[in-house]
């Protein structure tokens with residue numbers, strides 16, 4: 001059982017007072033609870049209070065009492081707590097201790113003294129449950145975002161704790177893997193485990209959750225049974241900042257003609273000796289918003305990094321407005337917002353972060369930065385340190401830098417993975433504005449709502465190869481439907 005009694009927690013930051021307030025929450029053993037609410041409402045903070053990372057690792061002022069299985073968590077060490085509570089973080093990379101995937105899955109078991117034979121048995125079982133046997137014995141640094149997320153889920157599953165804390169576990173996963181994850185949660189439920197999931201994606205767990213906690217501005221606003229939650233009107237769900245509770249359906253769309261094209265030819269890239277990316281030609285209309293789709297590990301991020309010059313060994317040509325550029329010059333044309341935005345936040349304040357990607361920081365640049373931050377709903381964070389923001393807020397800062405860069409080809413790797421409905425719409429609107437200004441956008445996404453809102457072309461990658469490219473014809477809409485279901 002988990003009990004939070006009159007709990008308030010404020011992060012120790014000089015710039016802004018943030019955290020959660022007056023939290024009273026009792027979760028009986030065996031319940032599956034979903035925490036939801038807009039970006040920055042405090043979901044992650046609640047998970048950190050339960051797994052003890054706040055205030056042990058994330059320092060701040062804690063009031064009230066937290067009981068885990070009737071023991072006051074302030075009286076036990078993080079190590080003791082971690083044997084009862086297993087966590088998958090929003091950013092899987094931040095929880096890795098090992099270099100290879102199998103050692104990582106074994107790590108928690110080894111730490112709790114589980115016998116070797118039992119440990120190997122568990123590793124085999126979770127790898128099977130999550131359909132990830134092919135990811136065993138791999139270098140963790142050479143895995144895709146979704147593959148890392150799978151390892152993080154597997155390592156917690158192997159520990160078999162009483163309580164599972166999952167912070168947006170599905171955000172980098174393809175639908176096939178999400179459905180594997182759902183089955184794993186179903187298994188935990190049958191075993192009587194307690195599961196707390198903070199999520200923006202609601203639909204995949206709807207049939208498993210017992211209770212839904214809705215938060216706003218650091219407070220619990222509603223505590224509902226799943227039945228009550230299902231009765232809320234879809235319009236109100238979006239008003240609350242939440243994503244759809246049902247799967248999205250795609251249809252044929254009339255095509256806005258974007259006839260003039262540019263093209264990439266003979267793109268190739270190898271990891272070690274193995275030729276991974278191999279795309280003979282893609283012709284892209286200027287101003288297109290291209291959704292890049294594919295299963296976890298298909299090569300989406302690799303293609304994106306190649307296009308923006310981050311993979312130096314990429315070969316190929318860009319035929320752009322009458323000139324031909326070889327791969328080493330592509331970086332002058334393109335800017336990428338990475339999947340893990342922590343890699344590209346460098347400065348001390350949100351405003352500086354935006355100014356950093358502009359050519360100068362004169363008054364005109366400042367006004368432009370001001371507008372970008374307002375458009376992204378970040379104006380109250382001007383002077384805040386980017387790394388002290390919530391996941392979704394950081395993501396928006398990085399998008400702001402891309403806009404500020406003024407480059408013509410903009411690449412976004414999962415720009416809405418941690419975002420609520422309202423901010424997803426905000427990002428979509430920005431994408432459309434950028435396209436109407438003549439920028440061409442590539443958006444790697446596992447987010448069906450974003451895809452439907454703003455992408456007008458689709459590029460499907462499979463194992464490093466271009467499977468298909470095109471607009472929203474009936475055939476392509478059907479292909480996307482079968483990919484997302």
Ligand SMILES: Nc1ncnc2c1ncn2[C@@H]1O[C@H](COP(=O)(O)OP(=O)(O)OP(=O)(O)O)[C@@H](O)[C@H]1O
Pocket residue numbers: 011012013018019037038039040041042043044045046058090198387388389390391392393418419
């Ligand atoms: N390490 C930190 N230091 C200071 N403030 C923080 C830190 N992490 C989060 N916050 C602040 O606490 C508040 C709640 O953030 P939290 O990460 O719990 O939200 P969330 O609901 O999980 O958001 P998201 O859906 O965007 O991940 C936000 O205002 C955020 O800026």
Ligand SMILES: Nc1ncnc2c1ncn2[C@@H]1O[C@H](COP(=O)(O)OP(=O)(O)OP(=O)(O)O)[C@@H](O)[C@H]1O
Pocket residue numbers: 141142143144145146147172174271272276294295296297298299300301302303
């Ligand atoms: N540094 C590396 N060395 C070797 N192989 C790598 C490296 N980085 C990625 N890979 C492999 O290349 C393949 C493509 O990875 P990539 O990150 O491009 O996939 P993705 O389509 O973006 O996946 P996701 O949806 O999970 O983010 C994966 O199988 C991955 O394991």
